[in-house]
Amino acid sequence: MFKTRLCDLLEIEYPLLQGAMAWIAGGELAAAVSKAGGLGVIGTGNADRSWLKEQIDIARTMTDKAFAVNLMLASPHIEEVVALTIQEKIPVVTTGGGNPGIYMERFKSEKIKVIPVVASLALAKRLARLGADAMIVEGMESGGHVGEMTTMCLVPMVADAIDIPVIAAGGIADGRGFIAALALGAEGVQVGTRFVCARECNIHLAYQEKIIKARDRATVVCGITTGHPVRAIHNKFTRQYLQVEAQGTSKEDLEKMGQGKYPAAAVDGDVEYGSVLAGQISGLVSEIQPAGEIVMDIINGAVDIKRRLEGLRCD
Numbered sequence: 579m580f581k582t583r584l585c586d587l588l589e590i591e592y593p594l595l596q597g598a599m600a601w602i603a604g605g606e607l608a609a610a611v612s613k614a615g616g617l618g619v620i621g622t623g624n625a626d627r628s629w630l631k632e633q634i635d636i637a638r639t640m641t642d643k644a645f646a647v648n649l650m651l652a653s654p655h656i657e658e659v660v661a662l663t664i665q666e667k668i669p670v671v672t673t674g675g676g677n678p679g680i681y682m683e684r685f686k687s688e689k690i691k692v693i694p695v696v697a698s699l700a701l702a703k704r705l706a707r708l709g710a711d712a713m714i715v716e717g718m719e720s721g722g723h724v725g726e727m728t729t730m731c732l733v734p735m736v737a738d739a740i741d742i743p744v745i746a747a748g749g750i751a752d753g754r755g756f757i758a759a760l761a762l763g764a765e766g767v768q769v770g771t772r773f774v775c776a777r778e779c780n781i782h783l784a785y786q787e788k789i790i791k792a793r794d795r796a797t798v799v800c801g802i803t804t805g806h807p808v809r810a811i812h813n814k815f816t817r818q819y820l821q822v823e824a825q826g827t828s829k830e831d832l833e834k835m836g837q838g839k840y841p842a843a844a845v846d847g848d849v850e851y852g853s854v855l856a857g858q859i860s861g862l863v864s865e866i867q868p869a870g871e872i873v874m875d876i877i878n879g880a881v882d883i884k885r886r887l888e889g890l891r892c893d
Contacts (some may be wrong), residue, residue, distance in 0.1 A: 600624070613643055671690055809855065
């Protein structure tokens with residue numbers, strides 16, 4: 579059932595990764611996704627060593643399946659979390675927020691597979707040459723920090739240019755997105771926003787309800803002028819931010835305005851004046867479900883679509 583090179587590389591049943599959402603993708607969520615046959619990912623964000631150790635321990639009490647750790651390379655704690663990841667013999671790391679090249683030799687010497695997240699063809703080529711084992715190619719439909727290319731355009735460009743497995747991300751919520759990603763040349767998918775509404779996700783209920791109530795045009799991109807654009811659900815905070823940004827406010831002042839707004843929403847539940855990071859597929863998310871149920875819904879939906887497509891006439 580959808581066996582690709584990615585399944586062999588990561589020793590997983592289904593070529594599906596859970597997105598590494600900072601603050602909220604902890605050990606419980608990662609374990610639940612891995613138990614269901616995908617690859618769960620602990621999202622470190624700017625967390626320190628002690629937080630990561632706690633989440634690794636939680637995951638290992640819940641499953642004996644492999645899971646990954648996402649490393650935010652711009653984190654002030656990056657050196658200590660890299661050291662802990664190696665010490666704990668985590669088999670896979672995904673990376674964002676920078677170039678993992680300076681750590682590649684250490685990871686390779688410990689037989690840790692490295693999967694960077696990229697939003698451009700040039701970066702994908704560069705990291706493939708550095709020895710990445712696979713590549714998460716993320717389109718601008720995703721939540722949080724975004725690039726300029728859509729998933730539909732970027733994935734086939736990268737798949738044609740590199741010879742390692744490509745994992746499509748951004749705008750994927752169900753079996754239709756899964757099948758579409760494979761058609762574009764990907765060998766797996768990463769799903770983020772839908773797993774925000776998993777029962778095991780360590781997030782405030784108000785945040786999940788905000789996503790469930792979202793419609794097709796619910797998200798906006800803020801911070802384009804700063805060079806670090808972010809997609810979030812439109813609320814009172816994004817309205818204020820976009821107004822200030824349109825007035826030509828400096829990058830430094832805009833960054834100060836956004837500080838702490840994501841945890842304010844994700845942890846404290848302030849979904850009006852906090853930053854509710856979410857992808858454009860929010861309009862497809864209609865309920866809170868166990869993570870394992872989400873995995874199987876995506877895979878079973880993909881199986882049904884594959885069978886329907888196989889029945890199409892091509893004369």
